[in-house]
Amino acid sequence: MNFSVPDGIKEAFNIAYQGQNKSAVIADLMREAIERAERKQRSHDAILRIMDRRKHAPVISDDQIRTAREDGRP
Numbered sequence: 001m002n003f004s005v006p007d008g009i010k011e012a013f014n015i016a017y018q019g020q021n022k023s024a025v026i027a028d029l030m031r032e033a034i035e036r037a038e039r040k041q042r043s044h045d046a047i048l049r050i051m052d053r054r055k056h057a058p059v060i061s062d063d064q065i066r067t068a069r070e071d072g073r074p
Helices: 007-016 020-054 064-070
Strands: none
Touching: none
8 A cells, every 4th residue: 555645744643653663553543544434334324224214103293292201201
């Protein structure tokens, strides 16, 4: 894998991770980025599933909800 990094970022990275194995740091950061992207995709998929289920959910009025809340209280 080969990519370009702006000089300012490269310098800041070298200062922040001075004395560390840069390849290992990059690999860890890439793993974190992959995990973050996967979480984001799972979240997006879950939202789509919820929205799809809502299409098939029964329509309930505010009065029906209020009545159900009041009936369920002691």
